[in-house]
Amino acid sequence: MSKQKTLEPPILEANGAVVPCCPPLTAAELSAEDAERMAAMFKALADPVRLRLFSKVASHPGGEACVCDIADVGVSQPTVSHHLKKLREAGLLTSERRGTWVYYAVAPAVVAAMSAMLDLRST
Numbered sequence: 001m002s003k004q005k006t007l008e009p010p011i012l013e014a015n016g017a018v019v020p021c022c023p024p025l026t027a028a029e030l031s032a033e034d035a036e037r038m039a040a041m042f043k044a045l046a047d048p049v050r051l052r053l054f055s056k057v058a059s060h061p062g063g064e065a066c067v068c069d070i071a072d073v074g075v076s077q078p079t080v081s082h083h084l085k086k087l088r089e090a091g092l093l094t095s096e097r098r099g100t101w102v103y104y105a106v107a108p109a110v111v112a113a114m115s116a117m118l119d120l121r122s123t
Contacts, residue, residue: 025117025118037091038114038117040089040090040091041090041091041092041110041114042114043090044086044087044089044090044092045090045092047083047086049073049074049075049079049080049083050083050086050087052073053070053073053080053083053084053087054087054092054093054106056069056070056073057070057093057104057105057106058106058111063105063106064103064104064105065103065104065105066101066102066103066104067080067081067084067101067102067103067104068101070104084102084104087104088104091107091110092106092107092110093105093106093107094106094107094108
């Protein structure tokens with residue numbers, strides 16, 4: 001059993017606006033908590049296999065992908081499961097079990113929030 005907690009993803013408001021977890025880098029200095037949260041997300045994406053899996057889920061038709069459709073990344077199935085778990089723990093993916101398969105989707109507003117935090121124009 002993993003002792004790592006799952007991080008809370010950014011929030012998407014009803015009107016579609018992104019509420020990033022952290023202020024843009026140019027707006028204010030990151031708090032220790034915000035830096036830890038964002039570092040976990042970027043660390044999860046820093047692995048080539050995880051980045052490929054994240055990309056496969058994000059670009060899959062319908063916005064979600066069954067693990068059976070994205071597992072062809074050149075590593076064994078248990079390794080794919082390990083990497084998907086790390087992406088979930090970082091708050092980047094959500095998952096839902098349907099029968100024997102697990103379907104993954106990019107967590108709402110994550111990419112937009114990460115982008116907003118790095119946007120140097122939003123001061």
